[in-house]
Amino acid sequence: MPVMKIKKFSFTYPGVDHPSLRNITLPIEKNKITALIGPSGCGKSTLLRSMNRIHDVYSGNKYEGKIELLDFETNQRNNILDIKKENELIKLRQQVGMIFQKPTPFPMSIFDNVAYGLRIAGLKNKTELSDRVEQALKDGALWKEVHDRLGKSAMGLSGGQQQRLCIARAVAVKPEVLLFDEPTSALDPISTGAIEELLVELKKDVSIAIVTHNMQQASRISDYTAFMYLGDLIEYDKTENIFLNPKEKRTEDYITGRFG
Amino acid sequence: MRLIANKIFLVFSVLSAVIGLSFLAWILITLFIKGLGSFHFSLFLNDLIDGGLRNLIIGQFILAGLAAAIGIPLGMAAGIYIQEYGRGRYASVIRDLSDIMMSAPSIVIGAFVYAVIVVPTGGTSGFAGAIALAIMMIPVVINTTDNMLSLVPRELREAGIALGASKYRVILDIVIKAAKVGIMTGILLAFARIIGETAPLLFTSETSNYFSLDLTESFPSLTVSIYDLANEPEESSRDLAWAASFILTVLVLIINLTGRFFTRNKD
Amino acid sequence: MEKIFQKLALSSASLVFIILVGIFLTLLSSSKLAIDEFGFDFLTNPDWNKEVVIESDVSNTSIVSDVESDEIIDENDEMIEDEDEMLFDEDDEDGAETKTIYGGLVPIVGTVLTTIIALVFALPIAMGIAVFLAEIAPKNISHVVGIAIELLAAIPSIIFGMWGLYYFAPIVSDLVGGYQVSLLTAGLVLGVMILPFMAAITRDSMNTTPGVLKESAYALGATKFEVIKDIIFPYSKTGIIGSIILALGRALGETMAVAFLIGSIFVLPTAINSPTISIPVAMANNFGEASGLGESALFYLALILFVISFGVISFAKMYFLKKAN
Numbered sequence: 001m002p003v004m005k006i007k008k009f010s011f012t013y014p015g016v017d018h019p020s021l022r023n024i025t026l027p028i029e030k031n032k033i034t035a036l037i038g039p040s041g042c043g044k045s046t047l048l049r050s051m052n053r054i055h056d057v058y059s060g061n062k063y064e065g066k067i068e069l070l071d072f073e074t075n076q077r078n079n080i081l082d083i084k085k086e087n088e089l090i091k092l093r094q095q096v097g098m099i100f101q102k103p104t105p106f107p108m109s110i111f112d113n114v115a116y117g118l119r120i121a122g123l124k125n126k127t128e129l130s131d132r133v134e135q136a137l138k139d140g141a142l143w144k145e146v147h148d149r150l151g152k153s154a155m156g157l158s159g160g161q162q163q164r165l166c167i168a169r170a171v172a173v174k175p176e177v178l179l180f181d182e183p184t185s186a187l188d189p190i191s192t193g194a195i196e197e198l199l200v201e202l203k204k205d206v207s208i209a210i211v212t213h214n215m216q217q218a219s220r221i222s223d224y225t226a227f228m229y230l231g232d233l234i235e236y237d238k239t240e241n242i243f244l245n246p247k248e249k250r251t252e253d254y255i256t257g258r259f260g
Numbered sequence: 261m262r263l264i265a266n267k268i269f270l271v272f273s274v275l276s277a278v279i280g281l282s283f284l285a286w287i288l289i290t291l292f293i294k295g296l297g298s299f300h301f302s303l304f305l306n307d308l309i310d311g312g313l314r315n316l317i318i319g320q321f322i323l324a325g326l327a328a329a330i331g332i333p334l335g336m337a338a339g340i341y342i343q344e345y346g347r348g349r350y351a352s353v354i355r356d357l358s359d360i361m362m363s364a365p366s367i368v369i370g371a372f373v374y375a376v377i378v379v380p381t382g383g384t385s386g387f388a389g390a391i392a393l394a395i396m397m398i399p400v401v402i403n404t405t406d407n408m409l410s411l412v413p414r415e416l417r418e419a420g421i422a423l424g425a426s427k428y429r430v431i432l433d434i435v436i437k438a439a440k441v442g443i444m445t446g447i448l449l450a451f452a453r454i455i456g457e458t459a460p461l462l463f464t465s466e467t468s469n470y471f472s473l474d475l476t477e478s479f480p481s482l483t484v485s486i487y488d489l490a491n492e493p494e495e496s497s498r499d500l501a502w503a504a505s506f507i508l509t510v511l512v513l514i515i516n517l518t519g520r521f522f523t524r525n526k527d
Numbered sequence: 528m529e530k531i532f533q534k535l536a537l538s539s540a541s542l543v544f545i546i547l548v549g550i551f552l553t554l555l556s557s558s559k560l561a562i563d564e565f566g567f568d569f570l571t572n573p574d575w576n577k578e579v580v581i582e583s584d585v586s587n588t589s590i591v592s593d594v595e596s597d598e599i600i601d602e603n604d605e606m607i608e609d610e611d612e613m614l615f616d617e618d619d620e621d622g623a624e625t626k627t628i629y630g631g632l633v634p635i636v637g638t639v640l641t642t643i644i645a646l647v648f649a650l651p652i653a654m655g656i657a658v659f660l661a662e663i664a665p666k667n668i669s670h671v672v673g674i675a676i677e678l679l680a681a682i683p684s685i686i687f688g689m690w691g692l693y694y695f696a697p698i699v700s701d702l703v704g705g706y707q708v709s710l711l712t713a714g715l716v717l718g719v720m721i722l723p724f725m726a727a728i729t730r731d732s733m734n735t736t737p738g739v740l741k742e743s744a745y746a747l748g749a750t751k752f753e754v755i756k757d758i759i760f761p762y763s764k765t766g767i768i769g770s771i772i773l774a775l776g777r778a779l780g781e782t783m784a785v786a787f788l789i790g791s792i793f794v795l796p797t798a799i800n801s802p803t804i805s806i807p808v809a810m811a812n813n814f815g816e817a818s819g820l821g822e823s824a825l826f827y828l829a830l831i832l833f834v835i836s837f838g839v840i841s842f843a844k845m846y847f848l849k850k851a852n
Contacts, residue, residue: 052422054418054421054422057417057418057421059347086426086529090424090425090426091424092424093421093422093423093424094423094424097422097423098418098419098422100415100418100419100422101415102413102415104413104415104416104418104419106416106419106420106433106434106437106438107434107437107438107440108433108437116420116423116425116433117423117424117425120423120424120425120426120429121424166419169423170422170423173423173424262750262752262753263750265750265752266750266751266752266753269751269752269755270663270751270752272655273655273656273658273659273663274659274663275655276651276652276653276654276655276656276658276659277655277656277659277660277664277672279652279655280652280656280675280676280679280722280723280726281672281675281676283679283719283722284675284676284678284679284682286690286694287679287682287686287687287690290690290693290694291686291690294693333539334539334542335539337535337536337538337539337540338536338539338540338542338543340536341533341536341537341539341540342540344536345533345536345537346540351540353544354540354541354543354544356841356844357543357544357547358543359844360547360837360840360841360844361543361546361547363773363776363777363780363836363840364550364780364833364836364837364840365779365780365781365782365807365832365833365836366780366782367780367782367807367810367811367829367832368550368554368780368829368832368833368836369550371554371557371810371814371825371826371829372549372550372553372554374814375553375554375557375826376549376553395546398542398543398546399543402543426528426529427529427533428528428529428532428533431532449681452681453681456681456682456683456684456685456686457683458683458684458685458782458783459684459782459783459807459811462811462814462815463814463815483683483685483783486685486689487685487688487783487786490688490689490692490787501689502689505685505686505689508683508685508686509682509683509686512681512682512683513678513681513682516678516681517678520674
């Protein structure tokens with residue numbers, strides 16, 4: 001059952017003539033990992049960033065079509081592209097979190113980093129904050145390494161640790177969907193492995209969409225894969241099918257390394 | 261030959277650096293000799309009326325402090341607007357105007373404040389002087405805030421937004437914090453600059469021989485008094501002017517170097 | 528809350544605009560009296576605060592008294608009072624009306640000439656320092672010397688005035704002869720003041736030259752001098768010119784140092800080592816006692832200075848110092 005349904009979605013950046021995404025239709029399945037792959041410039045990041053409307057930090061974007069997010073409480077689907085009000089956008093981002101390619105620890109302590117999303121959502125109770133932070137750090141596979149220095153600055157962590165911190169921070173607000181934009185491309189192989197393991201664990205609680213230019217990563221951890229090219233969705237299927245038995249020639253060419 | 265031209269050029273360049281440093285050394289040594297020569301601790305205990313500098317030093321700090329209290333929040337808010345909220349032409353026009361104001365003649369600003377504050381209120385005042393200094397400080401604070409904020413990576417802002425924070429929270433909690441050190445240095449350097457200013461105070465707050473905390477009257481100023489003392493015929497006035505110059509310079513350099521100290525590792 | 532914050536930020540930013548416009552309008556309105564009275568002649572008239580007889584019964588205007596250079600013997604208050612009365616009676620007896628005229632030529636010329644002297648003196652040294660900092664000195668020396676140069680910029684201008692008057696001026700007049708306080712002395716000290724500014728901006732411009740460009744030249748066997756002359760300078764040309772013009776703009780408005788050193792008399796300089804006056808100094812010295820037309824004339828000078836500075840600095844920014852944002 002999909003937690004998000006993308007229907008005939010097109011997107012144009014401000015000041016540009018032609019759309020960067022054309023007529024994308026694609027589900028994000030609940031508690032599964034969906035990978036978006038394709039050569040540079042195919043629009044995979046653009047699509048990912050539409051799912052939490054982070055494009056709207058910059059004005060002038062043009063949307064067409066629908067992106068429907070399942071509301072767990074009402075069991076209804078709402079088109080997130082209709083959201084206009086600031087406080088509803090904020091609510092959306094609490095439901096759909098994002099982790100970026102470059103680790104983005106805030107200039108604060110480890111504890112304050114993880115607690116940030118909770119605090120701005122209004123959580124003040126110190127015990128509850130403490131518990132949630134601890135849980136989030138455990139979910140992010142970082143607790144063991146930092147539990148004795150929660151007050152220290154997050155800037156002192158290594159790259160891999162910082163990225164796991166960002167994951168813990170995003171997980172703390174208990175989102176329904178987590179978007180990962182090439183989360184390991186700036187990390188070393190060991191940190192990459194740790195995060196890949198983490199993602200597989202996380203999908204038990206969260207639905208995941210991940211953009212990656214690393215095909216091996218996609219085939220390792222994802223359940224479903226979408227192959228994109230020049231703004232179009234070329235093929236979407238279960239990961240085994242995409243990699244072992246692609247239907248489209250372009251998919252096959254990309255998988256076998258003939259381009260991209 | 262090419263190598264000779266190269267050598268001559270290199271020598272010239274090193275010579276220029278030496279000349280530049282020599283001027284600095286010359287001035288500092290002069291200040292040391294003449295200033296220390298007339299220096300004694302009672303300068304800090306007596307006011308000008310009794311041949312000391314106490315009221316002037318305190319007065320200068322109060323003027324600069326008040327100017328900073330006005331100029332820093334306004335400058336930072338404006339800098340935040342330009343970098344974080346500004347869309348298109350207006351923000352970039354303000355940025356350009358602020359840059360131009362940074363190099364504007366300080367005496368003209370003094371004349372402006374004279375016309376709009378001193379004349380209507382019937383006389384010189386510490387307030388007028390502080391405002392003149394604030395007007396000089398604002399563009400510098402804007403410039404440093406704008407530049408430091410622009411160095412904060414885009415992704416950091418996006419990460420805050422992605423967590424559901426509103427824009428102003430992202431700016432205050434994350435972006436300003438990330439740029440904190442650079443902004444502090446900029447502010448300290450701006451403060452060092454205005455505490456050494458004379459022209460804006462000449463006809464706005466003038467100076468006073470007496471200790472005063474009354475900002476509605478002429479207010480004691482170290483810099484303006486140095487000018488007055490230097491113009492007096494008595495030798496003792498000139499000696500006092502040197503002592504005051506020495507103290508002023510030491511003050512300015514300390515504040516300046518403190519500011520640089522904060523960013524010493526950011527190379 | 529978000530909206531409030533945004534509005535506050537916007538208002539603060541708009542303050543810059545308001546102040547700038549406010550300065551211009553205030554100067555304009557305060558100088559209106561003088562502008563109406565003298566018009567553009569103000570720019571070409573060298574007489575400041577001279578009383579002239581208005582034509583009525585007398586056939587030609589003659590200079591009755593030069594108020595600036597009144598010498599009053601100060602021994603005895605009574606004598607002064609008598610003298611005042613005498614002057615008063617003289618005017619009465621003549622029956623001629625006089626008015627005071629102001630002309631800004633001398634301060635304008637002084638401002639322009641001191642700035643030019645400063646530039647000519649500072650330019651080669653500033654370029655030399657910039658080259659030293661950017662290309663010649665090893666990193667740690669460049670860092671330390673760079674800070675020292677910036678400290679030179681941090682020294683308050685009144686200090687330059689003190690040092691200039693008692694230490695630099697005598698040396699200049701020993702070398703060149705003539706007065707210690709003069710156009711030349713003021714110009715040279717002004718040069719020392721703008722030196723660090725020009726050097727710093729030029730150095731920063733030079734540092735924007737891509738390393739690969741320099742390396743390609745070295746790889747072809749070029750000497751350091753040639754790389755600087757043929758690659759770096761042309762590349763950073765606009766920034767360098769911008770720094771020069773900006774320094775010019777700043778020098779125009781410099782007050783305190785020049786006040787100590789230029790001589791402060793409203794006389795056109797006859798030689799480079801003549802004492803004269805500049806606009807900021809004219810304002811600094813006379814604002815306190817001026818009133819009415821005299822004060823308005825000072826505002827007129829301020830307006831001229833403001834417009835020239837604004838023009839020069841804007842010119843530097845628009846054409847040479849475009850920041851890529």
